Amino acid sequence: MKYFILLFGLIFLLFSHNLKAKSLRKKKSVENIETFAKIYGYVRYFHPSDQATLQDWDQFLMRGISEIKDIPTNRKLAEKLHFLFQSVAPKTAIYYKPNSREIGKNHSIDNCINAENIFWQYIGMGNQSRVFKSVRVNALDQYNQAASSSPVQETLFEAKIHTDEVIEKYFKNGIFCVVPLSICKKDQLSLTQKSIFVEAEKKDYIDTTAKNNTVKGLWTANIIKAWNIFRHFYPYSDEMQIDWDALLHNSLVSIQEAKTQEDFMTVLSLLTEKLNDGHIYITTPSEMKSRYTIPAEAVIVEKKIIISKVDSNIFNKSLKVGDEILEIDGRNALELFDKKRKNVSGSPQWKNNVTINQIFLGERYSEILIKIKTTKNEVKEVHLLRGLRLKDRFPDFPSREIDKDIYYINLCNTKMWQINDLLPKLNDSKHIIFDLRGYPKDDFGQLLSCFMKKADTVKWFSIPRIIYPDYAKVTYLKTGWNINPSISQLRAKAYFLVNANAISYAESLLGFIKYYHLGIIVGEPTAGANGDVNFFDLMGGYNVRFSGVKVRNLDGTKFQSIGIKPDIFIKSTIKGIQNGKDEILEQTILMLRSSNVE
Helix, strand or coil, rough: CCCHHHHHHHHHHHHHHHHHHHHHHHHHHHHHHHHHHHHHHHHHCCCCHHHHHCCCCCHHHHHHHHHHCCCCCCHHHHHHHHHHHHHCCCCCCEEECCHHHHHHHHHHCCCCCCCCEEEEEEEEECCCCCCCCCEEEEECCCCCCCCCCCCCCCCCCCCCCCCCCEEEEECCCCCEEEEEEEEEHCCCCCCCCCCCCCCHHHHHHHHHHHHCCCCHHHHHHHHHHHHHHHHHHHHCCCCCCCCCHHHHHHHHHHCCCCHHHHHHHHHHHHHHHEEEECCCECCCCCCCCCEECEEEEEEEECEEEEEEEEEEEHCCCCCCCCCEEEEEEEEEEEHHHHHHHCCCCCCCCHHHHHHHHHHCCEECCCCEEEEECCCCCCEEEEECCCCEEEECCCCCCEEEEEEEEEEEEECCCCHHHHHHHHHHHHHHEEEEECCCCCCCCCCCHHHCCCCCCCCCCCEEEEEEEECCCCCCCCCEEEEEECCCCCCCCCCCCCEEEECCCCCCCHHHHHHHHHHHCCEEEECCCCCCCCCEEEEEEEEEEEEEECCEEECCCCCCCCCCCCCCCEEEEEECCCHHHHHHHHHHHHHHHHHHHHCCCC
């Protein structure tokens, strides 16, 4: 018996030791990848060499992860990182616990005497779109214009990097990196050294990748790429309290446990959630087949999920407006809602807006089982098919004359030319209700000018101009709309209906309206996401959208993740939905008729 006790104890100790060793290896692997990820971002986006510019960075990420993740010591890690990055970023140096003499001996930055230096400039995350651009200032295109003596790339703005500027970073594991932010133009060709991914090594690379990498390696590379883009280019970085180091660490820890594409999407979504950006949208390879929903709409009201709109022809009256949803496919509906909501980026009201759609999504013609409580307090189950593509929500009421004093215009389905045709009638009205509970159908700058009393001069859009990593020392190009008063002035008082469906351009209009007192805003807070959107691709067919321009309220106060607050708050209620009422519109009409709004 004593023998068995000793044997069991020995087995337990060995098992515990193995578990501890495995845990330490995982911790070290994440630490290695973190260091690699940060240096990758500095070199990828800010080292101006030809090699860095021409490098296939997706391949570099995949190979780099496979080669450094299992290195057991930080000294060996520093040596491997130095080898990897030296081949694509000349004069980059990586050390383990260096002294000043060692750094001075092995790393120096030449002064460009009588020569121009090459460095990166970015307008936003430059992708050569209408708004966002990037250039290597003074760089020669050695493949097409090597004989030219004039630079191909001219400056985008005045700020520049000096010849001796570097990024120096000391990491917690004792590794230190120095990355030059500029190189001399005279050295551009001489610094063109052999890349680790030249054609002769392609086959070896492919073989190595196939052997050492898995889908998890691709997911890890995507997390690194996304984190770096947000870290260096997200325009609201200085407004949001984001612990970037913790965000990268937690994302890398989580991705090591990911087993499915859904797990990867959860990790990526949790990363983007920290940005508080309602423009965040991640397109997946299965996007087209998994965006189908039921022919009904729901809202979250009074902490309950209530059906607000139904296609009665399809449902044959099995589901009615006002019904409360209790369960979806056997899961508590509110718990499912709360779980999905945690992964959504943006303001609280926008999170609700997005999540209420997500809980019904699935593949086309897939079945969904919904347990409801009817308006008569009966509990029953309804079997439905997801047959409709998810689309933007907005009120579909037609523009119309409500009475001789009130005209209603739905800006979500009306064009400006139609409003111009209505001008005689609008001038006969005392009040005009404009519905902006969705995305505007047209450019309505002309409409605003009909209410303007003075010229607009406010610059409230800030386009980032970036030359340093970590969103440091950013300057901005300030722009505005410069709208002048129209000759055709509208005399009627304007009222604008809003809720969380109003996002982006709708909020630009509303911010302008609020600042210049062009009308009264009625309803619920808007989404709180504005600024031209930017995009980037990830490996595996993923695409990420985010806010690329910073927008503040016209008075200079913070806007992002807050939204436009109405002058008069009107909230939807369960009773109002059950009675088929549009409470925001109907209460506005009642106020106007009773002259309670001045």
